Amino acid sequence: MTLPRRRTFKARDKLRILAEVDAARGTPGGVGAVMRREGLYSSALSDWRRQRDAGAFDALSPVARGPKVAPVNPLAAEHARLLRDNKRLTQRLERAEAIIDLQKKVAALLGLPIASDEGY
Numbered sequence: 001m002t003l004p005r006r007r008t009f010k011a012r013d014k015l016r017i018l019a020e021v022d023a024a025r026g027t028p029g030g031v032g033a034v035m036r037r038e039g040l041y042s043s044a045l046s047d048w049r050r051q052r053d054a055g056a057f058d059a060l061s062p063v064a065r066g067p068k069v070a071p072v073n074p075l076a077a078e079h080a081r082l083l084r085d086n087k088r089l090t091q092r093l094e095r096a097e098a099i100i101d102l103q104k105k106v107a108a109l110l111g112l113p114i115a116s117d118e119g120y
Contacts, residue, residue: 007039011057014048021045 009017017038024030035042051057073079107114 015052015057018045018048018052 017034017040020034021031024034034040035045104114
């Protein structure tokens with residue numbers, strides 16, 4: 001002789017039944033009809049309501065696997081643009097300084113007077 005197995009309900013079934021019971025509250029005998037159809041006692045509904053209110057069913061919901069997507073920083077695009085501008089301007093400055101150094105060397109070779117820029 002086998003013993004009867006205790007019924008178990010998945011979280012989505014519990015939430016579905018609780019939603020049906022909540023919807024049937026306005027009709028006379030509606031809650032009892034849902035309980036008879038599902039084979040439940042009111043104590044099970046009380047336990048499930050308590051679990052739902054405590055957020056226990058939310059923890060059982062499936063979670064997407066894999067690396068989590070980082071929230072987009074609203075300043076990231078501006079930061080990247082500023083970095084590009086800084087790099088471009090640094091390169092232009094290096095070129096300008098190289099041209100000035102070349103001009104100074106040419107002026108020194110030709111014996112032309114050079115204005116000193118160290119007075120600034």
